[in-house]
Amino acid sequence: MIILDKELCTGCSGCMMLCPQFAIYQIDEYPMIDKSTCTLCGVCVSGCPVGALKFLGDGMNKE
C-alpha cells in the first residue's frame, strides 16, 4: 500500500500527473489513492518531488 505523509506533501498534485493508472485523485487539500486501480508501480513514490508518498513500512523509521 502507498501512503501519504501530509507533513511533507505540498498539495501540488503532481502525483496525479505522474500516475500511469490515473489512480490518484484530489478532492480537497491532499491527494488520495484509489486502491482498486493502483498497481503499486511506485512511479508516484519515486516521482514525488519531496518524497511524501511512500510504500507502507518503507523508510518509516528513518530519521
Added chain:
Amino acid sequence: MSANKIYDLVVIGGGPGGGSCAYYAAKNGAKVCLVERRKILGVPLSCAEGISKSGLESCFQPRPNWIATNVSGAHLHAPSGIKITIHHPDAGYILERKIMERDIVGLSALAGAEIMTQTTAIDFIYNGKTFEGIIAVHRNKRIELCAKYVALACGTDNRLLNKLGLNPYIPPDDMIVSAEYVVGGIPVDEGYPEFFLGNEIAPGGYAWVFPKGNGLANVGIGVGFERLNGKLAVDFLNKFIHEHYRTRYEIIERITGVVPVCGPLKHLVHKNVMLIGDAGRVCDPFSGGGIANALLSGKLAGEAVAKALSGEDLKIYENNFFALKGRELEVHRIARKILITLSDKELNELGAIVDELYGGKTFSAIDSIEFLKEIFLKHPRILLLARKLIPALFK
C-alpha cells in the same frame, strides 16, 4: 446558482488558463461558471513565476502588484561554471502569481462569470453524443452543472482527461519533476534570472534562481523523471544550493510540481470540450514555462466559445492556437530532446557558442527558433542531431 440553469460554458480550474478562458468567454457575452477545487485561489503555488513580457501582455495588461521584478536579461551557467550574460531589457517578469491568479479570476467575475471555489469536478454528464456538463463535489455535496461547452483547465487531473476518452498517459521521460524554495539570503542579480545546466546539477532539466525582489528569490530545480536515479527532486535542490551558495539563507516557502514536456496534445478540442494549459500539455517543452501558453490557450478558447455560440465551429480554438504556437512548441519539444542527450562537455561547447553569439550583448528581441537554429548550426554533432530531428527548423 439555480438547479436547472444551463451555462454556455463551465470552466474546470481557476489557474491562469481557466481564469483567462472564463474572462474572455464572459467578456464576449457567454454565461460562464468557473469551478475551482482549492479554497484559496493561487494556493498552493506550483510555479517558478517567470514569464515573457509578450506572453503576459498578449492576454492581460499586468497590474503593478502582479509583478515581483522586471527581467532585463539572464545569466546562463554552463556545467563548467562559465557564466554567460545576455542583456534583454523588458524581456519579462517574475510574477507574484498568487495575486495574478486571484485577480484574473476576479476579472472574469467582474465580466459576469460565476465562481465556485471548493468545487472539484469528478465526471462529465455525457448523453452518448456530446458532453452536457459536469458532475462535481461542492463542499462535500454532489452537484451537476449543465453547460453547452466545457473547458478543461484542470492542470494535473489526468482522470478527467481519461473520462473524456483521451489517453492522458505521459511517457516518464517527458515529465519534469520540480522542487523550489522561496528563500531569503541567497545573493541575486536583480533583473537577471539565472539558469544552471548540467547532468550533475539537474539531469534532463535545469536549476534556476529567479529574483523576487526585497532580497527574496525562487530557487528551484527540474529533473527528468527517468533521471532521478533513486533520488528526490528536493535532494537535487538541496545539493545545488549547498554547492553554489555558502551564505546563510532561510527557506520561507516550499513549492513543488510536475511539468509535462511532451508537447501539446494533437487535438485541443474534443467534441464540445476544450483542453487548456497543462491539461492540453501546451506548456513550453523547452523551458517548462506554462503560464504564457495557459493564458493564451484560455483566451483563444474563451473567444472561440463566444463565436461558437453564434454558430461557428469550436475547432477555431485549436486552429488559432496551433497557428500561433504549433511550430514553436514542436521545435522546442525536439530541442529539449536534443539537449538532454548532450554530455556536460557538449553543453560546455554549446555554452561557448552562446557566449560567442550572445554573451554580453544587448537584444531587444530574441526569437527562440532562430536562437536554437543559430547555436545548433555552430556545433557539428548537435547540428547532425538537429538536422535529423527538426526538419521544421531548417524549412
